Amino acid sequence: MTDGPSASMRGLARRLLAVEAASESAAGSHVHEGVRVCEKLKISVARFAGSDSFASLLRRALALARTENATLQTVKVKADGSLNGCEALAVDGPEGAIALIAHLLGLLETFVGEPSTRRLVRQAWPDASLDS
Numbered sequence: 001m002t003d004g005p006s007a008s009m010r011g012l013a014r015r016l017l018a019v020e021a022a023s024e025s026a027a028g029s030h031v032h033e034g035v036r037v038c039e040k041l042k043i044s045v046a047r048f049a050g051s052d053s054f055a056s057l058l059r060r061a062l063a064l065a066r067t068e069n070a071t072l073q074t075v076k077v078k079a080d081g082s083l084n085g086c087e088a089l090a091v092d093g094p095e096g097a098i099a100l101i102a103h104l105l106g107l108l109e110t111f112v113g114e115p116s117t118r119r120l121v122r123q124a125w126p127d128a129s130l131d132s
Contacts, residue, residue, distance in 0.1 A: 004064070005106025008114070012121065012130065013037075013101035017094055019128045034089040034097030041104065042081050044124040048112075055081035057111075061103035069096045 005013075020033035020040075038058065045054040059077045066072045071092050074085040089097045108117040121130065 004068070005102040006109065009105040009109055009117075010098065010102040012105055012118075013098050014094075015128075015130050016101060016121070016125065017097055019125060019130070032086050032089045032097070034094075034100060035083055035086045037097070037101050038083055038104070040124040041101075041120070044120045045108070046081070047123075048116075048120060051081055055079065057107050058083075058104060061100055061107055064103040064107075065096070065099035068099045071096050072100065075100075 016037045017033050020036045023036075042051075042054050042058075045057070055077060058081055062072060062075060062077055069092070071088045074088045075096075076084045078084050089100070105117060105121075108120065112120075
């Protein structure tokens with residue numbers, strides 16, 4: 001067993017956050033890019049495995065990410081799979097959001113494999129160039 005998500009999943013998390021940060025500045029959104037990444041993944045994963053499965057994966061990803069980033073202690077996953085206490089994602093730059101998204105992607109990779117994980121990501125960001 002590894003000590004966390006693979007380097008490729010960490011890199012993908014960084015790229016997803018960058019895509020959302022760029023779209024935020026274009027759209028003028030005030031929702032943290034980490035939250036938007038989770039919301040888009042929720043739609044894609046819920047179609048594939050159901051809303052409860054996504055919420056369970058996000059809870060586990062948050063628990064794992066908290067071991068890397070203490071600022072995530074105040075973030076909670078609601079029953080619908082959305083995040084509460086998201087202000088913590090902006091406290092220390094992108095590191096908390098990267099940890100959370102990377103662990104979420106890493107769990108998906110573990111359970112459905114890298115090709116299926118990347119397919120779910122492409123469904124959520126069909127127009128984004130996410131290659132490393």
